[in-house]
Amino acid sequence: MERYRVNHRVATASHPQTNGHVEVSNREIERILEKAYENNKLYKEKVKRWHDRRLVHKSFVPGQQVLLFNSCLRFFPEKLKSRWSGPFIVKTVFSHGAVEIFDKHPDQAFKINGQRLKHYYIDTANCEAVTAHYAISGLL
Incomplete structure (x- = not known):
């Protein structure tokens, strides 16, 4: 080289x-x-x-009835089964979007993201009766 x-x-x-x-x-x-x-x-x-x-920005008030979206992954989903469970009752609404809800007993309330909830529309007389019952009991 x-x-x-x-x-x-x-x-x-x-x-x-x-x-x-x-x-x-x-x-x-x-x-x-x-x-x-x-x-x-x-x-x-x-x-x-x-x-x-x-x-979608939703607003909830204590005593209002809501449905909860069930996002569990299922291997064999049933076609006609609803993915919404409830109705639940709103106990507390937090400023950051979380909502505390309960089913039958307010002491068993749990927090959930407000985006997983939607309003539950029923006849107004029944809704007012349920809200009044929990308000009178002092549970809300």
């Missing part, structure tokens, strides 16, 4: 200083990763805005 004036240098991962190609390729990989990270960040922000726009 000396006859042809060729200098042979071995470039390995442990000795990248022998050849500049390793640094060039590392910079290129870093640019690609930074671009992918930025694209992913923009995509997540876009999906969050889309989801937030489609949230």
Whole structure:
């Protein structure tokens, strides 16, 4: 090799200083990763805005009857079975969107995300009677 004036240098991962190609390729990989990270960040922000726009803001009051969405994963779901259970009665509404509900006994109340609830519409006379019963009992 000396006859042809060729200098042979071995470039390995442990000795990248022998050849500049390793640094060039590392910079290129870093640019690609930074671009992918930025694209992913923009995509997540876009999906969050889309989801937030489609949230339905519901307001609940203590004593109101609601249905609870049952989101349990079933391997063999029954086609005609309703995924809404209840009715439950609202005990407390919190400012951050959580709602405390109970079925029959107010001391067995539990907190749930307000997005999993929907209003339960029945005849108004029955609804007022149920609300009055719990209000008189001092359970609400």
